[in-house]
Amino acid sequence: MNIANCILEALKTQGSVAVPHFGVFSLKYSGAIISNEDGHILPPAKQIVLEKNYLLKENSFVNFVAQIKGISSQTADFEIKTQTDYWKKKIEARESFEVEALGAFNSDAQGFSFVGQRIYLDSPDVYGLEAINLSEMSSQKETQPSQPKKSNAWKVVLWLLILIIPAGILGYLNFYHPDILFGVKSFEKDKTQKTTPSQPVKTTKTNDTLVIDSLKQDSLPANNLK
Template sequence: MNISAYILEYLKQFGSVTVPGFGVFYLENSKAIINSDNGSILPPSSQIAFTPDYGVKSDELAAFISSQKQSSIESSKNELLIQTDFWKKKLQADQMLEIQNLGSIFIEDGKTHFKGNRLESDHPDFYGLEEIRISDMNVDHSHTDNMANEYQFNTSLLWIFLFIVPVLGILYLTYTQPELLFGKKSFDEASAQVRTQEKVKEVVRVKYDSLQQKRSDSLKKDSLADPAAKNAGIQTNKNNIKATWQK
């Protein structure tokens, strides 16, 4: 394995790696993009980024390479130094440097830019999404038309249902409980008042008739009692006259 392969392996395991005397490579999330070269949609993934820093120091990458190659750390440091010196000289001479497995570095307007490679989306954060090739997507237009017609039919049924149900409900309430829709009629209250007044008049009339009946009965009794009293008085006078004549 070359140095760039070890850097990539370290990146996959730890997400960031410091290359002494050159800079820091790290991973960042990348959104789904459209690849215009082959007409495909690349899913979200990780992409390599780079920050140049020729003064940075670290022994972690050398120790990692040493453990992978089963060699000494000093040997790994020397390999890193040789590789980074070559990269810096080539970048200075060509204003562009292609690093295998990592990406490309180029200098423009005195500034260093890096275009990193995208890694395969095997990270669990991206749910194993795969590349989609637009050219492989065959659209069945007849199936699409059938779905559109079915959608229109279902929509029509829905509108009919939404219209009929409220109308039937209103008709039912109009027939069974019209007061819920229109309220109680005003003349019902007036009729109730009239009936109440008639009942009061009827009670008064009954009481009046009863009183009249009592007065009539009293007068009849008086009329029957007066002739008897008169007859008794006449009889008494006759007896008195008869007694006087006999004397």
């Protein structure tokens, strides 16, 4: 394992690494970004940053390298110094180079800059998100046939049924059975009362012959008395 990989392992376990006579590597939160190379949406991650300090004196990383590689502290310190001296010479020569495990060292007329690698750790900060390919999403969207909006069509049919059925029932009742809707009209009640036939009055006829006979009988005794 080279020194760059040792720095990366120390970052994953400790979050910060002080490399003697070079600087401090650490991790910072980086939000989701769109990759310029392939157009992927990269999820949130941890990105390596560097604070350059050639005067730094720290032995913790030396002990870490000695332990992880199973070598002495003197050997570990020598390997670290050899690697950092090589990087410093390139930086002083204003050469841009890339270290696979850490990131890109850029030098130009404006100065030195470091663009660290993005590290995806098993951390709640990244929310378990994965990279999304925008080009694949757009191609799938183009090739996918458009689905008819069945739900909207069913809603229209349902509303038509709700409106048409009651209207049809009301129209039928209005035409054939208006009395169910509006009741019997008052003038029709008066009409039925006026047109009711009057009952015939029974008259009793007296028999004229019976009247005459009764008169005769009443007059007979008077004549006999005379």
